[in-house]
Amino acid sequence: MTFTEKWLTMGLLCLSGSVIFWLPLFSDIFYIPMQNAFGFTKTQMGILLSTFGAVSLIAYFPGGWLADRFSPRKLITIALVITALAGFVFSTLPSFETCLILFAIWGLTSAGILWSAMIKAARCWGSKEDQGKTYGILEGGRSISDVISTTILLMIFAYSRGDDRAVPEIIIMISFYILVLALLVWRIMSDDISNNKKQPKVTISEIIYILRLPVIWLIALIIMATNTAMWGTIFFTPYATEVYELGEVGGGAIGAGKYWVTPFAAIAAGFFADKIGPAKAILGFCIIMTAGFLTFTLIPGSPALLPYLIINVAILTAAVYALRGTYFSLLEQSSVPLAFTGTATGIISVIAYTPDIFMPTLGGIILDAYPGASGYQYLFLIVSFFSLIGLIAAYVIYQKIQKIQMRSTV
Numbered sequence: 001m002t003f004t005e006k007w008l009t010m011g012l013l014c015l016s017g018s019v020i021f022w023l024p025l026f027s028d029i030f031y032i033p034m035q036n037a038f039g040f041t042k043t044q045m046g047i048l049l050s051t052f053g054a055v056s057l058i059a060y061f062p063g064g065w066l067a068d069r070f071s072p073r074k075l076i077t078i079a080l081v082i083t084a085l086a087g088f089v090f091s092t093l094p095s096f097e098t099c100l101i102l103f104a105i106w107g108l109t110s111a112g113i114l115w116s117a118m119i120k121a122a123r124c125w126g127s128k129e130d131q132g133k134t135y136g137i138l139e140g141g142r143s144i145s146d147v148i149s150t151t152i153l154l155m156i157f158a159y160s161r162g163d164d165r166a167v168p169e170i171i172i173m174i175s176f177y178i179l180v181l182a183l184l185v186w187r188i189m190s191d192d193i194s195n196n197k198k199q200p201k202v203t204i205s206e207i208i209y210i211l212r213l214p215v216i217w218l219i220a221l222i223i224m225a226t227n228t229a230m231w232g233t234i235f236f237t238p239y240a241t242e243v244y245e246l247g248e249v250g251g252g253a254i255g256a257g258k259y260w261v262t263p264f265a266a267i268a269a270g271f272f273a274d275k276i277g278p279a280k281a282i283l284g285f286c287i288i289m290t291a292g293f294l295t296f297t298l299i300p301g302s303p304a305l306l307p308y309l310i311i312n313v314a315i316l317t318a319a320v321y322a323l324r325g326t327y328f329s330l331l332e333q334s335s336v337p338l339a340f341t342g343t344a345t346g347i348i349s350v351i352a353y354t355p356d357i358f359m360p361t362l363g364g365i366i367l368d369a370y371p372g373a374s375g376y377q378y379l380f381l382i383v384s385f386f387s388l389i390g391l392i393a394a395y396v397i398y399q400k401i402q403k404i405q406m407r408s409t410v
Contacts, residue, residue: 005190010125012185014141016076017118019178022149023087023171024052024106029150030157030167037093037167044096046360048103053356055107060115060353064346065207067116068339071191076121079114080182087175091168111353116345119328123341131329132278136270139325143263150259210344215334215400218393219327222282223352225390226323229289231359232383233258233320235367235376236313243301243373244309254310258317265318266325278329279398285322286394290387292316296380301373333401355386 027034027045035045066075086102086109094102118138126134153170160166210216240246240254273281292315301309328345336344362382367375 005188006125008188009121009190010137010141012076012181012189013072013118013121013125014138015145015181016080016114016185017138018142018145018149019174019181020079020083020106020110020114022174022178023083023090024049024103024110026171026174029153030170033157033164033167036164038096038099040096040099048099049360050357051100052103052107053353055104056111057350057353057357059108059112060349061346063112063114064116064343064349066113067120067342067345069342070117072117072121073185073189073191075113075117076189077182077186079109079117080178080185082113083109084175084178084182087171087178091171091175093168111349115349116342119345120341123328123331123338128332130274131332132273132281132326133270135328136267136273136325139321140263140265140267140270143259143266143321147259147263206340207343207347210336210340210347213334213336213344215330215336215397216344216347217351218397219330219334220348220351221393222286222323222330222390222397223327223348224355225286225386225388225393226289226320226327227353228355228359228386229293229316229320229383229390230324231355231363232293232380233313233317235363235379238367239296239301239376240309240313243376244306245303246306254313258313261314261317262321265321269322269325270329272322273326273329277401278326278333279394279401282323282326282330283391283394283398285319285326286387286391288315288319289323290384290391292319293380293384293387297377297384301376330397334397335404 027049031045034040035042040048083106086105090099090102122134122138123131153174156170156173157166160169236254236258240250244250246254269281269285292312295312299305299308331341331344363379366379366382369375370378
């Protein structure tokens with residue numbers, strides 16, 4: 001693979017890992033316009049996302065098996081094509097029942113076909129010594145794609161004067177872009193990137209072997225803690241609006257501002273992890289993440305503490321996305337066989353992404369039950385608890401790797 005082909009491949013992985021989620025998470029940016037255009041209730045909007053999350057959770061494991069049997073080029077292309085075709089149906093503003101099917105399809109394409117293939121391709125893309133940098137670039141590139149695309153889509157929507165009738169047009173544009181990206185993946189990406197032909201096929205015995213590896217479960221706990229914390233960061237906007245009395249514009253600025261931190265945090269963390277070792281870096285990021293959410297729990301918010309809010313939001317966002325940009329590098333440092341990367345990723349993801357199902361609902365229940373600052377303190381306390389679990393798992397992995405390195409030097 002030439003230098004140009006190598007970086008084109010990474011670019012395609014970043015773009016694919018970003019756009020695959022644009023349609024199922026369309027409401028993240030266009031919640032009210034989508035609700036008005038489709039005529040859905042808030043409950044129905046929530047059910048659509050829950051359907052996507054539930055199907056994704058089920059699809060992660062078989063998706064890992066697929067990634068170890070077929071090339072990322074084929075799997076990513078198929079996932080993008082199906083996602084785009086479903087998007088064209090979505091643009092017709094179909095019934096709620098049809099949308100349920102579409103969101104289930106997107107759960108299958110993103111988690112069941114693309115996700116593990118992307119993670120395995122990224123692991124093969126980088127050398128053994130560059131795994132932190134590799135996953136940092138992948139996560140950073142995905143974040144850059146999200147930030148730029150969100151800005152462009154919002155500009156297009158604003159140009160239409162915020163008319164709900166623009167929703168189908170935006171969905172069509174997204175679907176067409178995904179289809180073009182699928183063509184580029186098929187034409188540019190090589191089938192040999194994952195070396196699947198040179199590796200043994202995964203059987204039941206290999207799956208059992210992976211399930212018995214303690215490091216797989218430890219990595220899953222770290223990622224679960226990180227994803228719980230990521231949901232915690234999503235509540236920063238209402239927290240700033242309601243507790244720090246910033247108003248909708250000020251709260252929105254806090255929410256939007258944190259997204260510009262994410263790509264730089266992920267990429268920088270990847271290079272840092274390669275320098276000191278992924279396990280050591282991840283342990284440090286977990287300490288920062290846990291301490292940051294604990295301070296939100298212990299210090300009551302008030303408008304007078306606005307500088308503290310801004311600093312802590314920036315630090316926490318950087319820590320969370322630093323973890324997102326490095327935690328899969330533990331697969332290499334923990335000596336998980338390359339041939340089983342897809343299966344290992346699938347098993348890890350089943351546990352790791354459970355917060356996508358319970359955190360939105362749990363957060364809403366807590367904030368409804370305890371209005372005001374106390375509700376957010378209880379919510380951040382729960383996030384702190386999960387962060388502590390991730391910290392303990394990171395420490396155990398760090399200790400295991402230290403012992404292995406000490407034995408190898410004797």
